[in-house]
Amino acid sequence: MADALSIKRSVPVRHASGIYWRALAAHIRSVIEYPADLWIMASAGAVWNVLQFAFLAVLFANIPNIEGWGFHEMLMLSGLLSVAGGANALCFDGAWNTGSMVIKGDIDYRITRPAPVILQVGSSHIGLQSFGELALGFAMLVYGWIGAGVGMAWIPVGALAIVSAALIQTALVTALCAVNFWIKSPMSIFAFLLIQLQGGAMKLPLGVFPAAVRIVSLFIVPVAFINVVPVAVLTGHMNAWWLVGTPVAAVAAVALAAGVYRLGLRAYDSAGH
Amino acid sequence: MASIDIALATIAFKRKIAYKTTWLFSVLFGGWALLAGLAVWNHLIGDGEIGGYDWEAMKAYLVIGFLTTTLAWAGAEWDMANRILDGLVAIDLTKPVDFQRARAAEYIGGMTASVPAAILGTVIAVLVFRPAGPASPLAAALTVFSLLFIFPLAFGISYLAILCCFVTQRFLGIQWAKDSLVAFFSGMMIPIALMPGWLQGLAWAMPFVHFTTTPASIYLGRVDTAGALGLIAVEAAWAVGLLVIARLIWRQLVKKVTVHGG
Numbered sequence: 396m397a398d399a400l401s402i403k404r405s406v407p408v409r410h411a412s413g414i415y416w417r418a419l420a421a422h423i424r425s426v427i428e429y430p431a432d433l434w435i436m437a438s439a440g441a442v443w444n445v446l447q448f449a450f451l452a453v454l455f456a457n458i459p460n461i462e463g464w465g466f467h468e469m470l471m472l473s474g475l476l477s478v479a480g481g482a483n484a485l486c487f488d489g490a491w492n493t494g495s496m497v498i499k500g501d502i503d504y505r506i507t508r509p510a511p512v513i514l515q516v517g518s519s520h521i522g523l524q525s526f527g528e529l530a531l532g533f534a535m536l537v538y539g540w541i542g543a544g545v546g547m548a549w550i551p552v553g554a555l556a557i558v559s560a561a562l563i564q565t566a567l568v569t570a571l572c573a574v575n576f577w578i579k580s581p582m583s584i585f586a587f588l589l590i591q592l593q594g595g596a597m598k599l600p601l602g603v604f605p606a607a608v609r610i611v612s613l614f615i616v617p618v619a620f621i622n623v624v625p626v627a628v629l630t631g632h633m634n635a636w637w638l639v640g641t642p643v644a645a646v647a648a649v650a651l652a653a654g655v656y657r658l659g660l661r662a663y664d665s666a667g668h
Numbered sequence: 669m670a671s672i673d674i675a676l677a678t679i680a681f682k683r684k685i686a687y688k689t690t691w692l693f694s695v696l697f698g699g700w701a702l703l704a705g706l707a708v709w710n711h712l713i714g715d716g717e718i719g720g721y722d723w724e725a726m727k728a729y730l731v732i733g734f735l736t737t738t739l740a741w742a743g744a745e746w747d748m749a750n751r752i753l754d755g756l757v758a759i760d761l762t763k764p765v766d767f768q769r770a771r772a773a774e775y776i777g778g779m780t781a782s783v784p785a786a787i788l789g790t791v792i793a794v795l796v797f798r799p800a801g802p803a804s805p806l807a808a809a810l811t812v813f814s815l816l817f818i819f820p821l822a823f824g825i826s827y828l829a830i831l832c833c834f835v836t837q838r839f840l841g842i843q844w845a846k847d848s849l850v851a852f853f854s855g856m857m858i859p860i861a862l863m864p865g866w867l868q869g870l871a872w873a874m875p876f877v878h879f880t881t882t883p884a885s886i887y888l889g890r891v892d893t894a895g896a897l898g899l900i901a902v903e904a905a906w907a908v909g910l911l912v913i914a915r916l917i918w919r920q921l922v923k924k925v926t927v928h929g930g
Contacts, residue, residue, distance in 0.1 A: 429835075429837070431835040432835055432836045432837055435835060435836050435842070436836055436838070436841045436842070439832075439841040439842050439844065439845035440841055440844075440845070442845040442848050442849060443845065443848045446848050446851075446852040446857070447848075449852065449867070450852060450858050453858050453863050453864070453867070454858055454862070456862075457718055457719070457862050458712055458718070461708075461711070461712070462711070484841070522838070522840065522841055523836075523838075523841065524840070524844070524845070584693055587697075588693065588696065588697070590844075591697050591700060591701075592700060595700055595701050595704035595705075596704050599704075603707055604704075604707050605707065608707075
């Protein structure tokens with residue numbers, strides 16, 4: 396595999412990015428041909444947001460706040476988490492195929508092509524639920540933003556938060572899917588676990604949880620930088636300096652994903668060997 | 669139950685216990701949700717009560733939710749979904765076994781394999797967190813009886829979800845939507861008692877409520893014996909109703925199966 400890898404290192408960034416966008420655009424053209432698939436999946440993506448909104452509405456009808464966080468601030472938390480998940484599903488959903496591609500030997504084809512394997516696999520599918528997740532997630536974020544009284548001057552910070560959240564989410568899911576290069580399973584169980592942990596803990600203020608959860612989510616698996624830290628800064632619950640950590644976590648997560656994938660490709664021995 | 673059902677259930681059972689990491693993860697998934705739930709509700713309830721649940725009762729509620737979700741997530745719904753997505757369903761149609769019946773046997777066989785892990789996890793949770801005890805020995809017995817219906821109900825809901833794969837190319841987003849519906853309308857995310865009247869009505873009109881609220885209500889004595897028996901009857905009706913609804917939908921969707929374009 397070493398020869399194949401050395402070929403890909405020489406691929407210019409512009410060429411690689413061109414291939415990525417063309418693959419993604421081809422998928423978008425193909426999904427439009429199957430409207431039932433598109434609508435069912437987009438509705439499925441919207442379900443989580445609708446229920447999350449209902450959960451918060453019911454909760455705040457019974458209690459005034461959680462750790463000083465109000466209804467609209469919590470909506471921003473869930474909205475940003477959903478936007479991050481939606482961006483991941485739209486732009487890099489193919490990473491979930493890594494496990495089955497490794498088992499079936501499908502990675503062979505990707506290695507022989509003159510483009511980075513990680514981009515080829517990542518752009519091999521579009522999660523159609525992303526349309527629902529992105530639309531309602533963004534709506535929830537904006538509704539929360541206005542309701543929480545966050546000023547227009549913070550919009551650039553919000554934009555940075557969205558881009559960083561999308562990058563961290565995508566990179567962490569991709570890195571965990573790449574674990575399947577070693578464990579040889581079609582199911583990306585570690586990536587599932589990550590999504591599950593986020594769904595359980597990252598839609599609530601960190602102050603609710605024991606110190607161990609806070610430390611892990613901030614410094615070990617930096618999921619808190621996807622939504623909790625940016626929203627806490629925007630709403631004045633955390634010092635603005637914490638915001639520096641958001642792009643840093645994004646760069647670190649992307650480097651981690653690229654590194655794990657590269658190591659995985661070195662360990663890859665095709666099917667049947 | 670015919671020998672074919674037992675044979676399929678046994679195969680699914682053996683397949684499930686062969687992958688020990690799946691056991692571990694099914695307990696981890698449920699265990700994490702339990703810990704997160706305990707942290708949040710401990711914070712919210714404190715020394716008071718919300719929706720008629722004090723801290724002891726809420727602990728019992730969450731532990732029951734842990735048990736039911738651990739069981740419900742253990743079924744082999746991905747195997748069913750992949751049969752449709754990969755086109756294997758076309759071969760299943762040529763076999764002299766009904767597709768739904770065969771998948772039910774496999775699903776319940778797979779769920780059975782997770783019973784020891786779910787019980788072990790529940791015993792540990794009870795010993796560590798010391799939740800409220802059952803309202804009476806009869807309530808405890810009726811709770812166990814109501815929990816048995818989780819098996820056909822979980823299959824019925826998963827089977828309806830995987831039928832979507834006839835018109836979609838993936839199961840991932842569908843599964844998340846289904847899990848969200850179960851989590852919310854079962855009362856696992858937030859107790860049904862806290863919801864406004866119309867939403868409570870909607871929740872009780874759906875089958876998801878029997879995954880947490882029904883067994884927890886019987887266990888904690890929030891319904892009397894007659895109420896408990898009524899809820900169990902509704903569970904049984906849903907178990908049958910879901911099978912019938914799925915058959916009706918199947919009849920339409922199976923027409924969409926094409927093999928290599930022919």
